[in-house]
Amino acid sequence: MSVAELRGCTALVTGGTSGIGLATAQLLTHAGSHVIVSDEDPDRGKLAATRLGSGTRFLPASLADLGDVDFLARQTPIDILIAAAVIADLRLLQGVYFLVAAVAPPMIRRGGxxxxxxxxxxxxxxxxxxxxxxxxxxxxxxxxxxVNSVAPGPPGTDNALGRTAEPSEIAAAIAFLASPRASCITGTTLSVDGGAAIGRTRQRVARTDRSRWTDPGRVTPNL
Incomplete structure (x- = not known):
């Protein structure tokens, strides 16, 4: 991805101090975006901000606290919102709902x-x-x-590629959806799961006679 595509944008990454959120913040920072990361753990946030560099701000906030959600929404006009905080209960899901509701109107006024x-x-x-x-x-x-979503796969090797996606690989998908290259993509979910949906097919193929792929006379469809 070209660095220029996201240069100068302001991105808010909830849960941006570890895992997928941190990897995404790193990628956006490298691309020249102004990145705000939020997390409810101040110590972890300070470490992440130091790691990410001077172009990043950390804001202590919990999506379970609607006062914190309002605080996040009132930050510098946000061009990109990435909801990467782990959603483990209904309050956190409601937090995402109210954060989007608060961030969208200023986005609309600025053109998208x-x-x-x-x-x-x-x-x-x-x-x-x-x-x-x-x-x-x-x-x-x-x-x-x-508005799009990214679906990381479950940990493990029960997928077509036989491995778990790295946070950096999931971050790359997020950055793509945030970029102008995805200008006609909305309302979709991008799965970054190594082909988890075809994991059973992979297991079935693994049990077949592999010689049919190496013997030209035996190449047949996998029916």
């Missing part, structure tokens, strides 16, 4: 922006946030705001 939600592992919250992603995309699309 990008919102990317990182789906949690808990299926009920993942389904809810996936549904909200589509709803927000339909509502904000006419105003130039694109």
């Amino acid at each position: 922006g990008a919102i990317i939600n990182v789906l949690p592992s808990a299926p009920e919250f993942s389904a809810a946030l996936r549904s909200l992603t589509r709803t927000w995309a339909a509502e904000f699309g006419p105003h130039g705001i694109r």
Whole structure:
């Protein structure tokens, strides 16, 4: 990705002090964005800000606290919102809802922006946030705001690639969706899971006679 594509943008990354959030903040900082990271742990936040460098600000905040959510929304006009904090209960999901509701109007007034939600592992919250992603995309699309989500796969090797995605790989998908290269992508979920949906197919293929791939006379479709 070209550094110039995100240079000068202001991005808010919730949960930006560890894991996927930190990897995303690092990538955006390298791309020249002004990055604000939030987390409820001040010590972890200070360490992350030091690691990310002078172009980054840390704000102690919890999505479970609506006062903190309002505080985050009132920061420097935000061009990119990345909701990467782990959603482990209903209060945190509500926090994302109210944060988007507060950030979207200023985005609309400035002509648009990008919102990317990182789906949690808990299926009920993942389904809810996936549904909200589509709803927000339909509502904000006419105003130039694109809303997408990224679905990291579960840890383990039960997928087509036989490995777990690295945080940096998931961050690359998030940065792509935030960039102008994804200018006509909204309301979708990008799975970064090594092909988890075809994991069973991979296992079935692994049990077949591999010689059919090396013997030209035996190459047949895997039916």
